[in-house]
Amino acid sequence: MESILDGISLALNFNALAGILLGIVLGQILGSIPGLTAAMAVALLVPFSFYFDPWVGIPMMLAMFKGSLFGSSIPAILLRTPGTPAAAATVIDGNPLARRGKGGKAMHTVLFASVFGDSFSDIVLIFGAGVLAAVAIRFGPAEYAILVFFALLSLISLHRGSSWKGVAAIAAGVLLACIGLDPITGSPRLTFGNAELFDGIGLIPMLIGFLAISEVFRQLEQPVRRLAEKTITFSSLPEDNRLSGKEHRALLPTLFRSSAIGTLTGALPGLGSTVAAFIAYNEARRTAAKPEEFGRGSLHGIAAPEAANNAVGGANLIPLLAFGIPGDVAAALILGALLIQGITPGPIAFRDNPEPIYAIFAAMLLANLVNYVVGMGFIPLAKKVVSVPKRLLFPAVLVFASAGAYAMRGSLFDVQLMFVFGLIGWLMTKHDFPPVLLLIGFILTPILERSVRQTLILAEAADGWLAFVASRPVLMILLAALAVLTVLVVRQRLAMKRYGLPEEPVDSS
Amino acid sequence: MKTARRESVAIAALLAAAILFGLWILPAGISHGGPGPGEGLSPRFMPRLATAAMVLALAWGLLSSLTGTRSPRKPREGRQSHIYMPIGGVAICLAFAGVGFALVGFYIGGICMAALLTVLLGERRPWVVIVFPTLLLAAIYLLFELALNVRLPRSGLIPGLPI
Numbered sequence: 001m002e003s004i005l006d007g008i009s010l011a012l013n014f015n016a017l018a019g020i021l022l023g024i025v026l027g028q029i030l031g032s033i034p035g036l037t038a039a040m041a042v043a044l045l046v047p048f049s050f051y052f053d054p055w056v057g058i059p060m061m062l063a064m065f066k067g068s069l070f071g072s073s074i075p076a077i078l079l080r081t082p083g084t085p086a087a088a089a090t091v092i093d094g095n096p097l098a099r100r101g102k103g104g105k106a107m108h109t110v111l112f113a114s115v116f117g118d119s120f121s122d123i124v125l126i127f128g129a130g131v132l133a134a135v136a137i138r139f140g141p142a143e144y145a146i147l148v149f150f151a152l153l154s155l156i157s158l159h160r161g162s163s164w165k166g167v168a169a170i171a172a173g174v175l176l177a178c179i180g181l182d183p184i185t186g187s188p189r190l191t192f193g194n195a196e197l198f199d200g201i202g203l204i205p206m207l208i209g210f211l212a213i214s215e216v217f218r219q220l221e222q223p224v225r226r227l228a229e230k231t232i233t234f235s236s237l238p239e240d241n242r243l244s245g246k247e248h249r250a251l252l253p254t255l256f257r258s259s260a261i262g263t264l265t266g267a268l269p270g271l272g273s274t275v276a277a278f279i280a281y282n283e284a285r286r287t288a289a290k291p292e293e294f295g296r297g298s299l300h301g302i303a304a305p306e307a308a309n310n311a312v313g314g315a316n317l318i319p320l321l322a323f324g325i326p327g328d329v330a331a332a333l334i335l336g337a338l339l340i341q342g343i344t345p346g347p348i349a350f351r352d353n354p355e356p357i358y359a360i361f362a363a364m365l366l367a368n369l370v371n372y373v374v375g376m377g378f379i380p381l382a383k384k385v386v387s388v389p390k391r392l393l394f395p396a397v398l399v400f401a402s403a404g405a406y407a408m409r410g411s412l413f414d415v416q417l418m419f420v421f422g423l424i425g426w427l428m429t430k431h432d433f434p435p436v437l438l439l440i441g442f443i444l445t446p447i448l449e450r451s452v453r454q455t456l457i458l459a460e461a462a463d464g465w466l467a468f469v470a471s472r473p474v475l476m477i478l479l480a481a482l483a484v485l486t487v488l489v490v491r492q493r494l495a496m497k498r499y500g501l502p503e504e505p506v507d508s509s
Numbered sequence: 510m511k512t513a514r515r516e517s518v519a520i521a522a523l524l525a526a527a528i529l530f531g532l533w534i535l536p537a538g539i540s541h542g543g544p545g546p547g548e549g550l551s552p553r554f555m556p557r558l559a560t561a562a563m564v565l566a567l568a569w570g571l572l573s574s575l576t577g578t579r580s581p582r583k584p585r586e587g588r589q590s591h592i593y594m595p596i597g598g599v600a601i602c603l604a605f606a607g608v609g610f611a612l613v614g615f616y617i618g619g620i621c622m623a624a625l626l627t628v629l630l631g632e633r634r635p636w637v638v639i640v641f642p643t644l645l646l647a648a649i650y651l652l653f654e655l656a657l658n659v660r661l662p663r664s665g666l667i668p669g670l671p672i
Contacts, residue, residue, distance in 0.1 A: 050624065
């Protein structure tokens with residue numbers, strides 16, 4: 001108990017509070033710029049954190065990470081341009097709602113869901129770090145492969161356009177992800193001697209190209225007079241610019257479910273917030289009373305991915321703090337900063353020197369509160385920023401995106417790729433191919449390929465497949481669950497065909 | 510009828526390209542053919558699987574298109590599409606990403622690119638065409654160079670240029 005109080009007192013002082021406030025403000029601003037990811041924001045701050053007192057630098061970094069996750073959803077809603085890959089699922093319902101003049105309501109939903117998901121996973125982290133990490137650590141490549149199949153099946157059931165176009169888009173994403181060095185043998189694949197491709201195609205140019213640049217090109221099809229209009233208009237009705245108490249309450253079941261999905265996904269290193277967001281979105285749609293509203297501006301469709309992707313952020317720290325294993329790039333950067341400050345997370349720290357761990361917990365909860373308060377002030381500012389005519393905003397987006405794509409790896413090749421993907425994305429949208437499915441295929445392929453190939457190597461070393469599966473009870477449970485999900489998805493597709501349900505309501509482009 | 514036939518031709522062309530990719534480009538692009546001891550699967554496994562899925566999907570699409578069972582296309586909100594503007598936008602962006610930024614640097618190139626795009630999008634007031642891109646690139650300079658310490662490309666044509 002004494003350790004807990006000592007830890008809390010480390011985080012609850014004026015300097016730490018100032019660090020948290022600065023981190024949240026910087027994070028929300030940086031996150032709202034397409035191309036500047038949360039990981040990049042944290043990476044940029046790590047060298048600076050060394051010059052601060054540990055209990056200013058560390059809370060500031062944690063706060064910046066949280067702020068950037070919320071900030072990244074603002075352009076996703078208002079400009080259809082997610083600031084980070086994790087906000088891509090928010091576009092599906094956030095943007096249609098904003099186009100109906102309810103951008104304020106959409107942003108308040110995002111803020112509420114973000115802080116809810118974040119707080120949920122932080123509380124789970126505080127009370128269950130050891131237990132959850134012990135479960136997650138038992139997951140091997142075979143279990144990871146099954147989880148990716150889960151995600152792919154979720155995508156298939158999510159897409160309600162022409163099935164063959166969905167499959168073709170996922171296949172194209174898988175092919176693009178195969179470019180670069182082979183993950184097991186290290187031999188080049190489809191690089192044709194181009195050294196820029198050895199590291200593979202960057203996610204950031206792909207993401208900005210397919211989602212932001214293609215959208216700008218699509219909007220340019222409008223008559224010139226429409227480009228002089230404002231990008232998005234906001235309704236003047238107060239109820240369109242806030243969330244009512246009733247709406248808050250109605251979102252709670254979705255928020256609890258999505259936060260749990262995000263927390264579980266985050267506890268598994270490597271899966272990431274993008275996967276969690278899409279699984280949560282699909283789960284929310286599957287269990288919704290009015291699934292037909294999804295894709296047209298459903299509040300549940302906004303809240304689900306936001307709660308999940310924010311919950312991943314806290315849960316990613318579970319393996320980091322309990323075992324010293326970072327769950328993703330941002331957690332690895334936080335680990336680096338902790339080590340710089342002389343703090344080594346892990347089971348020994350929990351036993352011998354728990355005060356810094358409790359201080360981190362306290363700082364995280366405090367940062368959630370500050371994120372909510374600062375976010376409430378940031379929403380009206382965001383409305384003003386996007387209330388500029390399209391003929392000024394679009395050139396600004398294109399030039400800003402160029403800078404963002406370049407900054408990630410310092411490569412003009414990435415800028416060129418971004419515009420090529422923008423062109424392809426525009427053509428895909430014009431012909432009703434879903435670019436989002438291509439992107440998800442691209443994101444999931446490295447995890448899937450590595451896991452499948454490692455599983456085969458392990459199975460070869462074991463006494464055959466049956467013995468391998470029989471020796472892994474978690475794998476058996478996951479396989480059974482996957483079989484059930486497959487049957488459900490096939491039944492859903494057959495029912496859609498048989499009863500002639502509309503095939504194209506979801507704007508998954 | 511004409512649109513349906515055009516769509517069938519487009520899908521057939523994509524199908525041919527996918528087959529060509531699988532038979533010619535893929536084997537040429539991945540020299541490491543089979544798995545070594547303890548390597549599990551060949552590096553070609555995943556690309557082959559994706560290409561096969563692509564070919565099957567396109568064949569399915571072609572069949573649907575030819576037999577007329579394809580789903581109806583989304584209505585386009587009743588507005589006329591102006592194709593020249595996006596093509597102009599793509600051309601300007603690719604020109605600067607491909608040559609412009611490397612030649613004159615990101616800041617001068619960015620100002621020119623933003624100005625050209627603003628004119629393409631219908632802005633005719635000279636002060637807006639000049640001032641808006643300049644302010645935009647000044648903001649990018651402040652954020653990237655001063656705040657984040659990220660150096661954006663400089664001119665290859667005039668090496669001594671500070672921006």
